[in-house]
Amino acid sequence: xxxxxxxxxxxxxxxxxxxxxxxxxxxxxxxxxxxxxxxxxxxxxxxxxxxxxxxxxxxxxxxxxxxxxxxxxxxxxxxxxxxxxxxxxxxxxxxxxxxxxxxxxxxxxxxxxxxxxxxxxxxxxxxxxxxxxxxxxxxxxxxxxxxxxxxxxxxxxxxxxxxxxxxxxxxxxxxxxxxxxxxxxxxxxxxxxxxxxxxxxxxxxxxxxxxxxxxxxxxxxxxxxxxxxxxxxxxxxxxxxxxxxxxxxxxxxxxxxxxxxxxxxxxxxxxxxxxxxxxxxxxxxxxxxxxxxxxxxxxxxxxxxxxxxxxxxxxxxxxxxxxxxxxxxxxxxxxxxxxxxxxxxxxxxxxxxxxxxxxxxxxxxxxxxxxxxxxxxxxxxxxxxxxxxxxxxxxxxxxxxxxxxxxxxxxxxxxxxxxxxxxxxxxxxxxxxxxxxxxx
Amino acid sequence: xxxxxxxxxxxxxxxxxxxxxxxxxxxxxxxxxxxxxxxxxxxxxxxxxxxxxxxxxxxxxxxxxxxxxxxxxxxxxxxxxxxxxxxxxxxxxxxxxxxxxxxxxxxxxxxxxxxxxxxxxxxxxxxxxxxxxxxxxxxxxxxxxxxxxxxxxxxxxxxxxxxxxxxxxxxxxxxxxxxxxxxxxxxxxxxxxxxxxxxxxxxxxxxxxxxxxxxxxxxxxxxxxxxxxxxxxxxxxxxxxxxxxxxxxxxxxxxxxxxxxxxxxxxxxxxxxxxxxxxxxxxxxxxxxxxxxxxxxxxxxxxxxxxxxxxxxxxxxxxxxxxxxxxxxxxxxxxxxxxxxxxxxxxxxxxxxxxxxxxxxxxxxxxxxxxxxxxxxxxxxxxxxxxxxxxxxxxxxxxxxxxxxxxxxxxxxxxxxxxxxxxxxxxxxxxxxxxxxxxxxxxxxxxxxxxxxxxxxxxxxxxxxxxxxxxxxxxxxxxx
Ligand SMILES: Cc1ncc(COP(=O)(O)O)c(C=O)c1O
Numbered sequence: 001x002x003x004x005x006x007x008x009x010x011x012x013x014x015x016x017x018x019x020x021x022x023x024x025x026x027x028x029x030x031x032x033x034x035x036x037x038x039x040x041x042x043x044x045x046x047x048x049x050x051x052x053x054x055x056x057x058x059x060x061x062x063x064x065x066x067x068x069x070x071x072x073x074x075x076x077x078x079x080x081x082x083x084x085x086x087x088x089x090x091x092x093x094x095x096x097x098x099x100x101x102x103x104x105x106x107x108x109x110x111x112x113x114x115x116x117x118x119x120x121x122x123x124x125x126x127x128x129x130x131x132x133x134x135x136x137x138x139x140x141x142x143x144x145x146x147x148x149x150x151x152x153x154x155x156x157x158x159x160x161x162x163x164x165x166x167x168x169x170x171x172x173x174x175x176x177x178x179x180x181x182x183x184x185x186x187x188x189x190x191x192x193x194x195x196x197x198x199x200x201x202x203x204x205x206x207x208x209x210x211x212x213x214x215x216x217x218x219x220x221x222x223x224x225x226x227x228x229x230x231x232x233x234x235x236x237x238x239x240x241x242x243x244x245x246x247x248x249x250x251x252x253x254x255x256x257x258x259x260x261x262x263x264x265x266x267x268x269x270x271x272x273x274x275x276x277x278x279x280x281x282x283x284x285x286x287x288x289x290x291x292x293x294x295x296x297x298x299x300x301x302x303x304x305x306x307x308x309x310x311x312x313x314x315x316x317x318x319x320x321x322x323x324x325x326x327x328x329x330x331x332x333x334x335x336x337x338x339x340x341x342x343x344x345x346x347x348x349x350x351x352x353x354x355x356x357x358x359x360x361x362x363x364x365x366x367x368x369x370x371x372x373x374x375x376x377x378x379x380x381x382x383x384x385x386x387x388x389x390x391x392x393x394x395x396x397x398x399x400x401x402x403x404x405x406x407x408x409x410x411x412x413x414x415x416x417x418x419x420x421x422x423x424x425x426x427x428x429x430x431x432x433x434x435x436x437x438x439x440x
Numbered sequence: 441x442x443x444x445x446x447x448x449x450x451x452x453x454x455x456x457x458x459x460x461x462x463x464x465x466x467x468x469x470x471x472x473x474x475x476x477x478x479x480x481x482x483x484x485x486x487x488x489x490x491x492x493x494x495x496x497x498x499x500x501x502x503x504x505x506x507x508x509x510x511x512x513x514x515x516x517x518x519x520x521x522x523x524x525x526x527x528x529x530x531x532x533x534x535x536x537x538x539x540x541x542x543x544x545x546x547x548x549x550x551x552x553x554x555x556x557x558x559x560x561x562x563x564x565x566x567x568x569x570x571x572x573x574x575x576x577x578x579x580x581x582x583x584x585x586x587x588x589x590x591x592x593x594x595x596x597x598x599x600x601x602x603x604x605x606x607x608x609x610x611x612x613x614x615x616x617x618x619x620x621x622x623x624x625x626x627x628x629x630x631x632x633x634x635x636x637x638x639x640x641x642x643x644x645x646x647x648x649x650x651x652x653x654x655x656x657x658x659x660x661x662x663x664x665x666x667x668x669x670x671x672x673x674x675x676x677x678x679x680x681x682x683x684x685x686x687x688x689x690x691x692x693x694x695x696x697x698x699x700x701x702x703x704x705x706x707x708x709x710x711x712x713x714x715x716x717x718x719x720x721x722x723x724x725x726x727x728x729x730x731x732x733x734x735x736x737x738x739x740x741x742x743x744x745x746x747x748x749x750x751x752x753x754x755x756x757x758x759x760x761x762x763x764x765x766x767x768x769x770x771x772x773x774x775x776x777x778x779x780x781x782x783x784x785x786x787x788x789x790x791x792x793x794x795x796x797x798x799x800x801x802x803x804x805x806x807x808x809x810x811x812x813x814x815x816x817x818x819x820x821x822x823x824x825x826x827x828x829x830x831x832x833x834x835x836x837x838x839x840x841x842x843x844x845x846x847x848x849x850x851x852x853x854x855x856x857x858x859x860x861x862x863x864x865x866x867x868x869x870x871x872x873x874x875x876x877x878x879x880x881x882x883x884x885x886x887x888x889x890x891x892x893x894x895x896x897x898x899x900x901x902x903x904x905x906x907x908x909x910x911x912x913x914x915x916x917x918x919x920x
Contacts, residue, residue, distance in 0.1 A: 004791075005790065017804040031670065091510065092514070104512050104724075105508075132586060165767075171764045175626070246478075247481070253488070269544045270545055273773060286910065300899045302462070316617035320620040324621065327585045332721070333723075342468055347476045381486060407549055407553065
């Protein structure tokens with residue numbers, strides 16, 4: 001019987017160790033009562049490295065090779081090779097949470113830098129090391145509102161267009177706090193301000209808006225939404241991402257109390273929805289922040305040093321009174337996002353964000369020129385993506401596009417959604433040609 | 441018992457790059473920054489005024505992060521025996537598999553067009569079900585604590601479906617903090633169970649605490665001092681007789697691989713911690729994954745969507761009774777690929793060997809270290825007590841001897857606890873070095889320990905000041 005390739009014991013060493021502990025064999029060391037002991041087999045065959053790689057690359061090759069024009073919450077920007085090579089250094093990749101800061105200064109500094117970049121992008125004073133994804137960050141933000149608002153309302157307001165995955169996670173997170181998720185109307189893909197004003201009442205603790213929205217629309221009246229929330233004593237939470245925030249209005253300047261979103265737009269390629277939850281908020285909520293925070297301090301020699309701090313908020317100390325149950329988060333993804341942001345710098349980020357506007361504008365224009373298609377459907381500035389109206393049933397158009405090698409979203413009977421970034425822009429003309437083939 | 445005060449096998453000096461007495465590697469922002477205004481793609485009323493961020497050139501970036509990496513301990517640096525954390529070697533082959541360009545797909549692709557991805561997920565659901573003895577598995581939870589939340593939400597949905605309004609979750613006092621926080625997050629009152637004298641669940645205390653308000657009991661087995669809950673069948677009966685469910689925290693599953701399965705012990709719900717048991721890299725604090733397995737009866741409550749095999753392939757299926765979701769998409773996909781690869785690499789015999797060697801290693805190391813271990817027989821980890829010494833100081837001194845110290849001061853039932861889990865990856869030589877480091881740290885004077893560490897990038901860090909005067913960004917350092 002072969003053992004684990006990652007247990008280095010020779011037979012002689014195993015024998016010596018068994019001898020030292022006074023056991024005849026390893027089985028003797030297990031204190032498992034017979035009725036619950038397992039003597040069956042899993043039936044999982046052990047593979048060599050080569051066989052494993054062949055098998056899994058063969059399996060993954062069953063994925064059709066489509067050029068994706070997909071977004072709606074999961075976006076791809078080109079990740080430079082240097083981000084891969086640096087982040088995969090085993091000193092980063094194979095380290096644990098920084099419980100011994102003296103020997104993990106490198107990761108702590110990288111996370112401190114990540115937090116600082118988000119502080120710059122949001123204009124808010126506090127950013128944590130990460131939440132799991134945008135949806136769980138939204139859930140945590142609503143619970144923060146529940147803790148810090150003195151009014152005892154129970155309604156959390158979100159746009160009716162919110163992506164179902166986010167709405168569902170939010171509903172799950174607030175269930176235990178007896179809060180309720182309600183929706184406010186939108187028009188042209190962004191908040192319907194008058195309807196929102198009507199929807200907000202005494203019972204509202206939290207108002208959530210996104211820019212860009214799930215339809216790729218840039219919200220034109222963020223400050224108005226902030227004022228409505230503020231007047232009702234509700235927290236204003238803004239959903240965005242670090243690329244969009246590089247050029248869009250600074251959240252602090254429009255009255256955002258909390259910013260959440262998907263920070264994995266930097267550093268992560270398309271990863272089947274794996275993300276990086278951005279969480280930033282005003283300093284007044286410092287003691288109520290969920291998740292980990294890295295702070296600067298000094299060591300005994302007076303040298304600047306970094307450490308996890310304010311841990312009395314966290315589950316390992318505060319248990320059921322912790323601000324969140326989160327422990328393992330997305331630290332390595334945050335490291336990659338920080339590397340990617342540093343690689344781009346302010347000018348690279350601004351250029352990338354401007355490209356997200358102009359690429360979407362140009363592609364929408366080209367699609368709009370095709371008979372049987374209208375784009376963008378919403379009368380808004382678009383970021384990365386936009387909605388397309390189709391004369392033909394949208395599903396049929398999408399199926400035909402798939403046969404031509406392209407994936408787009410179907411979001412309604414006659415509605416498609418198309419997302420374009422630096423990662424797929426090279427194929428935009430081909431997509432337009434394919435649309436011409438299939439849409440008429 | 442070992443010889444007293446054996447010399448440490450080695451000492452350790454960690455890299456520093458001090459350009460001044462005040463700091464080690466400068467912050468990115470202290471090197472080079474730019475301020476840029478948005479161009480004219482958007483009207484001014486939609487844009488910010490300006491953006492200031494570091495702007496290193498690529499070679500500078502590479503050096504910055506390489507230097508930071510050299511100031512960071514990792515499993516490839518040396519032993520990392522953090523109890524409860526299962527710091528195993530992370531086989532690079534799993535990275536290569538996850539880096540397959542065909543793995544880079546969008547979550548809104550039709551299942552039809554990504555049969556490879558959903559096929560792999562189906563395979564992992566199946567493997568995990570077999571390993572845990574569970575009937576159905578969801579891969580959505582992105583970490584252990586998220587798995588706990590999923591599991592307790594499943595229990596909540598089950599009780600609600602039965603028209604029952606149960607308000608309490610029972611948790612042993614020795615449990616991990618996430619258990620308590622999870623129960624609270626799901627809206628339950630926590631009832632803390634004291635441990636018995638033998639370090640296990642106290643049956644009398646359990647019977648006294650269980651009631652018709654009990655939604656679930658959350659247990660770790662082996663528990664957090666490494667002991668198998670020998671009364672597990674009786675525990676399951678007590679909880680089930682009261683109408684409650686039994687939840688298994690999978691943090692310590694490494695000890696049981698191939699030897700016992702939570703499903704066979706009467707657990708209704710469990711999470712697997714793949715960044716522990718199945719060796720996916722911890723990445724300095726995630727990403728992880730915390731898949732959840734349940735019995736057939738609870739399957740309808742698992743979050744949507746799940747992967748199912750059909751005659752012709754794999755599809756995503758939804759259940760009407762499903763709880764709300766725990767992740768915006770399908771969880772940490774890349775981590776799941778690595779977990780699948782690890783399990784497939786080891787197979788039955790490798791998995792059983794992992795538990796065998798992890799338990800052998802813990803027992804051997806405990807015998808070599810000059811510290812009392814109050815509770816036994818333990819399995820993959822042991823909770824030694826530092827006795828009169830402060831565990832935290834012993835740990836800091838160990839840093840100077842080329843090893844990472846164990847988890848300290850937890851669980852609280854062991855005074856000055858040093859919870860040690862070497863895992864199966866350490867050789868006898870490496871365990872001897874680790875034991876020497878323990879003994880050298882214990883043999884140091886209290887003053888030496890108090891002043892430790894001295895060979896790491898940072899000397900002892902002032903935690904009090906970090907919390908009293910929080911500086912959480914470089915903006916907050918301005919003027920320093
Ligand atoms: C016993 C136990 N339970 C739960 C957890 C939480 O797991 P995670 O950090 O993956 O959320 C941990 C790990 O930190 C643990 O050791």
